Amino acid sequence: MPLMKPNIDVGIVGYGCYIPMYRLPAKEVNRIWNDGQGGVPIKEKAVGGPDEDTMTIGLEAARNALARAQIDPRQIGAVWVGSESHPYAVKPTSTIIAEAIGATPATQGADWQFACKAGTETIQAGIGFVAGGMARYVLGIGADTAQGRPGDALEFTAASGGAAFVIGAAEESLAVFEATYSHVTDTPDFWRRPTTHYPSHGQRFTGEPAYFHHVLSAAQTIMAELGYTAQDFAYVILHQPNRKFPERAAAELGFEKEQWVTGLLSPVVGNTYAGASVLGLTAVLDIAQPGDKILCVSFGSGAGSDAFVINTTDRLPDKQKSAPTTQDYINRRVEIDYATYVRYRSKLKMH
């Protein structure tokens, strides 16, 4: 059986998200680069302020996850941060977050990278770490301050945000992992070399052989292996680089709009890369009811997808309001123009 399923049930003890308050409308990007002509892939994207980065985003999400988990941070045996925009090339983000939440020094810190699926990898590995008795809790985080080259198609959507999850024993969990599955191949759809600031992408590679192949294969495999069809799920969350891709993939898998709409945030926050599918998951956990079955599938270029089947428990309702919800952050919104965006995201060279 290709699925990954621990011998001991493991789940989510606490979750939290963070979305910066600034929004860059896609029509504003169009005004600058396309004379205001042409369609836009989303309505607007979340942009971090000048004092925000992947560490600060991951940290606030982690603090919200701990507010829901209500555990002693010294019992967190690993702090893992998945991102493609770690503030340092050398020096972990995870140690800063671990220290700021009070998990140091007896904890395992590591930074992960796999484009947009770096966040879900920390959860997958965390399941194994907890089930194997290596740690009582693992803190898994996916966060990014994604950047597109000015004028590139990615600039409409590349956004900032993140989510964090405290992984622990099923008996303490607000949602339990039924199984997980990972599907990867060597696909050069999107990349960035170490010394360059902006990513490159192979236009023809981004749709069919990359996103759709991996997301659909991962979803179909985990559903088939567990004997489920789309009708068995209350919610589905797919990686969301725009609005069109996840809607088309969800429909192809047999899901209806009411199953995907709660977890589809890209139209109003953009593509938060390693934060994208996990932010969709926090939005669903904010309103799900005990006994709901959730399918969550990430996608990272390069390429691969991690799929999870998650069942909520009766511990969930008490936790939902213990920290700001995903919608609270979406509602906290200040629109900015392109010039402010350029300043906030350091696209101006001052020296």
Added chain:
Amino acid sequence: MTTEIARHWRLNSQRYQLVGEVCPKCGVKMFPPRDVCLECADDTRQPDYQFSGRGEVYSFTTVHNAPEGYQESTPYTVALVKLEEGPLITAQLTDVANSEVEIGMPVEMVTRKLRTQGEEGVIIYGYKFRPRLSVAG
């Protein structure tokens, strides 16, 4: 552990977690930690106290000419924040337009980039305060 590492740790918990002290004698809460109680002058070792991070703007000023390392964020507002537990603390405000800051505005602590030491230096993170997030429900 060397004293230098210990001092660095202590500074980190102040900067990241707003850890101060509570006087074992009179109960006054202090930030930053000090050797002698400000109220009763007791000088026994004071236990750590983690502040909630909630407070309100007590006074403020907008900075237009910033010191080295802070120029990228001008103009910005620095406030004297009165913490719920009593102490006053000086900090930069964030996620707010300078024109919207008011005395008495409820704020909460967040950890943000304070400054960077050039393109190649370390990033200094620490506390700032932002308007308190309204939590649904």
